[in-house]
Amino acid sequence: MEEKDILGTWKEYTLTNNQNMSVSILNYGGIITKIIVPDQNGKKENVVLGYKHYQDYEANPNYFGALIGRVAGRIQGATFTLNGESYSLEKNNGENHQHGGSDGFHQVIWEGQTFQTEDTVGLHLKHRSRDGEGGYPGNLDVMVTYTLTSANQLVINYTAKTDKTTPIALTNHSYFNLSGNLKETVKNHHVAIDSSQFMELDEHLIPTGTLIDVEGTPFDFRAGRILGTGFNHHFGQNKIAGNGYDHYFIFDETKENKVVLKDPTSGRVLVVKTDQPGMVMYTSNGLEEGLRLREADSSKHLGVCFETQGPPASLHHERFPTIVLNAGEVYERRTEFAFGVEE
Template identity: 60%
Template sequence: MKIKTEMLKNDWKLFELSNDNGMKVNILNYGGIITNITVPDRNGKPENIVLGYKNYEDYVQNPVFLGAIIGRVAGRIADAEFSLNGEKYELEKNDGENHLHGGSEGFHQAIWDARGFQSDTEAGVELSLIRKEGEDGYPGSLDVKVTYTLTDSNRLQIDYQADTDKTTALTLTNHSYFNLTGDLKRTVHDHQVKIDSSKFVELDDNLIPTGRQLDTSGTTFDFREERNLSEGFNSSYEQNKIAGNGYDHYFIFDREAGEKVTARDEASGRKMVVETDQPGMVMYTSNSMDSSLELAERASEKYLGVCFETQGSPASLQHESFPEIILQAGETYKKKTVFTFLTED
């Protein structure tokens, strides 16, 4: 296991974690952003399997949140407001009339304190951040830690921890766009995905949850058996069309333990397994991405990546029976998501 650190301008640091299997993960302390994950294909050829910018300066704008830690609340908050313990909190409207991914100065825009660590079996980076009450419209000051750990068994573990001095809303995630073809050779049309979920959250025309949880059975949202993402891209189902002919929906996991998601690309032989103690996730298939982003390998395009944003649901602030995102004062937020990378013959 190895860790290398490179100093960039603006107090940015780039950490490179690597193991003896040819796997490598690059992480910025700016936004806690994963800029590159290199994984071998079935023939042992190492290639990058996430979307990242060619120029680091582009992470300052980063309109599509490539690879970033998202907080305080991942996802959209309807009308950019919520009530908690009898008080109303008004947030920045940075997505039409709604609040998205913690606002324009969310965790994806922060310079985190960073500390690298390594042993014989793992290498990682611990990131920490303090947010004062009033800095972003949310109640309470927050002490946050996010730890990335790469193991010698090709597991990338993300541990999230946070403490607050006042009851607040919080759900954190990572916003990496995965493309298992390697070096963005193709779109994710032929990615075969399996999700442990029989219910997903209905969206309105503004991508805001309606409060209804729909049964996946008989729809292009039923991933309990593996299916190609392209089935949703080409579907006439209204929920696919609302999202720009794809997916931008919250899936509620059926089980608390075990594998929650698998994704694989048959041509390269790469397979990714996602385990998490989060209650659900947003799967986003880059439906609104255009050709304007200069990525490391080539220009961006629609369907070039797929995000698996494991998290609670912001819809719980407006609707009952959704996975909660309230962190009580004095409690500690602790969540974990693990991405394991394999190859198949």
């Protein structure tokens, strides 16, 4: 366990296990700045996108590694209605609200506390989002716990309570690239997803309320496929997302492993398990070129995000799993990212 001061009030915590894996996290935005894991030859390298200079996280328009809330994703028209009352949010994505707005959880200093057990090391992060903050109702007390196990699992536990009914959909926005130190894009990464349906998007990347069956489309990852097959595909939904993926996949709940990501060159494997109903897979289609990242300059399709969360589209389409947390109830969600190599 290492703790160092960054930019005054910022701290970076580095969790290290006995298997040559480490995870570094800022108290600012709960941002994961790097994840170091070995490849098939034991070579340790970073497998997430992060800035070369810490001060660039202050703006962080791409949300590299950040905790997102109160609601991750886009809220149509920056409005929603709860119990007959309408709420207006900041329009920070065209006419829509995205990732909690400019005062979202990715922009706050969290209260950090480390812990250690016989086979884990971790970090508790706490934050109180006050009633009316960002337009959301209720005082919301949030705790996010990052736990690194001796089996190379990074577990993220989310807990929250509110004193007024409010929507909540928390996630982490890490961009994964298993090639190690950003040697290449994720074009040749192989992905399997336990999902037979995804949400159709309109031209503003807002779910229309229609579910599309993945059968016969570049969105069919049930048996696994190469990510790049959807990057320049004629399929309309890939084009809308900027030649790639930025869609919510609903999990079938047929497999314990919701996502399996593999890089054929490094041999690294990432397995995602979660109790969330689905996730947004984003293949950094909108990532601009030339940002100074830790190991290389940024480019399109340099990383893939697995934003496990409840769907904000449920605020406007009742058929989807709800993200509403009632006063007095407890929000509890868990996502596990397990790293290994192909046998």
